[in-house]
Amino acid sequence: MNNLLERLRDGTILVADGAMGTMLFERGLRSGECPEAMNLTRPSVLEDIAGLYLDAGADIIQTNTFGGSPLKLASYSLADEAHLINSNAVLAVKRAVAGKAHVSASCGPCGKILKPYGDTEPELVYESFEIQMKAFFESGCDVICIETMMDLREMLLAIRAAKEKAPGIPVMATMTYDATPKGFFTIMGDTIEKASRELEEAGADVIGSNCGNGIENMIRIAREYRKYTTLPIIIQSNAGLPVIKDGTLVYPESPEFMASMAKELVDAGVSIIGGCCGTGPEHIRAIKNAISPAGLR
């Protein structure tokens, strides 16, 4: 399925999937293990998860490759397996969706702080992303989603690597912002205005935000993006920050609540709505129902 950008241009509102980590834990990932190692050992699990989100109505299904850049995999001594880890994940989702949804290859932060503030050479980070992007391209993903970035410089390196190694594949670029009394900032101090400008200049095709602290903040973030960009906007919110309920930790935002807010996201100009931490197939199903043509108009 490779008409994602066309569909967005036509004004279609698309739904992306929800969280991956919790689904993996429910299927045998032990805490402490590398989540992406499952791509080598049990790719069928990835197909199951993709199938659940497909059934829930997701138009875009993400791969289990958030921590799949060699720099990140190195903390599990898996850097050398990067190509296979990333391509296995893309192939698994492709098998599961069989052309019924767009396969979105997820790319998260490398886990290092770039010089001069940290100790990691930007060039090293770029090369690490190149390896991941090459695997995405060769395994045939439909779109690349670079997400949860908190340093715009790292995001730009990843976009550059994607454009270089995965030519012609659309890139979605989502940053994670903190809500402060002075507005939204990434932890590195990047504003939505600055991100809009630089992401667009770098060639991102869809821009937006993921994770964060609750879907209501995401509505404000989306409105601010809309002020500065004409690109399609993607929002993948978490289900709020976890709270303790009867001694266990739960994410507070229910499928119904997030679905009711999804309509406001559409009004704010968002084209793709998905979930992040704390969301599951039920959230995606509810969001899909809320924004389907019948639910919207």
Add this chain to the structure above:
Amino acid sequence: MELLDRISENLQNGFDETVVQLTEDAVEKQIPPEEILSDGLIVGMNIVGEKFKNHDIFLPDVLLAARAMNGAMEILKPLLIKEGIPVRGKVVIGSVKDDLHDIGKNLVAILLKGAGFEVIDLGNDVPAEKFISAAKEENAHVIGMSALLTTTMPVMKKVVDLAKDEGLFGKVKIIVGGAPVSKEYALEIGADAYSYDGANAVETVESFFPANSR
């Protein structure tokens, strides 16, 4: 003292080489090292922390200031030890077992070091027992724990419980943080404190040391 003001100002601007140079100058001028620390470096670091808390500056500025602080501490630390003056306090820090997120924890470690504390970084995926044994071996004053997953947060409770069993409770302060962690959770498990970000973690750890915090 003008020299110490310059140390503070340059530290705030993140000019690490200048801060190191000025610290050497101050030592040469026989300014007591504890005074260089408290009236120069820590004054500057406190201002940085305050601005960070108010979102007037961001992580990059703090990282540069902390680097300057660390550079100066390399010079001062041997002098302080020689004079028998305790470094501000010792903190054992780590991300709890099964949690491999460490950016937040690393940041807190950098900021604590930057604020003049001695930091023993146990890394990530740290079992409860290791926090306790390290705190004992190092005679630490504080145990700092980070968790970024709801699934790993129970390790924090285990550390608190172990600290009680091992007679550390009350002697070693326990502070917790990380995205899913809250003040309520800290209270519930019996930790001494919760911090919502790096700057707040430094403030909180400082509050454990009322006598030598300035």
